[in-house]
Amino acid sequence: MDTVVKKIVREVKRGNQEAFAELMELYKDKVFHIAFRMLGNSHEAQDVAQEAFLRAYTNIHSYDESRKFSTWIFRIATNLAIDRLRKKKPDFHLEDKVGGTENLDHYSRFASGEELPEDQVVKLEMQAWIQQEIMQLPPKYRSAIILKYLEDLSLKEISEVLNLPVATVKTRIHRGREALRKRLRES
Template sequence: MDIVVKKIVREVKGGNQEAFAELVELYKDRVYHVAYRILGNVHEAQDVSQEAFLRAYTNLDSYDENRKFSTWIYRIATNLAIDRIRKKKPDFNLEDRVGGTENLDYHSQFADETPLPEEQIVKLEMQEWVQDEIMQLPPKYRTAVILKYIEDLSLKEIAEVMNLPVATVKTRIHRGREALRKRLG
């Protein structure tokens, strides 16, 4: 993909402004997700994503083609999101009293996010159950499933780790996932 991206970047630098739309199409979802994870707000993440691509377009001459485009555009989006957070100033202090109440401050308005003990136990039991079911898979499927879904490796990386062709890795992941689905019911 890096070769394709470099080709598109060269086209844009050469004056083909429409080629930039291809870069936007390739990276728009990932840039949005980076912004959303930082900001936690759909609309702000959309704004930051758009601004990131505008900045990338206007500063494309400063892009070093020896580096990954994705890293560069993510850095722009991250910086914009962080700047947006810094510019937000709270219009109240958490120690301020809530109007119309007796001695309640804004701290009291936040729900406790700590999971209930019952929820923690259910979650742990679910994790143990899934882990036990993964362990029942044949080793060739188990390894592929763990590397893909728990370690979050790419297919190419898994192929290198398992010393197999990518097509074989895809098959093992698919079969392992299907076997796990049947086991989990």
């Protein structure tokens, strides 16, 4: 069989379209079955099989005759089916009602972008606690920490606001952060 297929492929490479029809006849059912098993839909499987043969025909010059033609055409079909699965749109609409649920549509499957109320409360409590601890820092560190982390100013901007050299600002931020870290561990 392999020698027959290799002869047919050589004919196709020479431009013989009838020879390619023979190849299609030999492999069309197997290519279709591979696509059908992957996609589960006969119409899509037919599309993939046709596309696989079209790609095989247009790229026949890249086929390595030392390998089996069947492996090559099956790989093309498999890759096309995988591509189709990746691009496949869901077979439902978001507005459709979900079976077995009362008044829910497919939108209800998506997580809300909003924080849960209990998460909001925890976050606010955490912010208040950190703010309290910042207020306990010595003023020279407190101002540097607030300007850097709460007001999001650059080191240069902080140095201008506090009328200090940038190196001093860096030191105060570092020492303030260390003091805050120590306070937070102790609390």
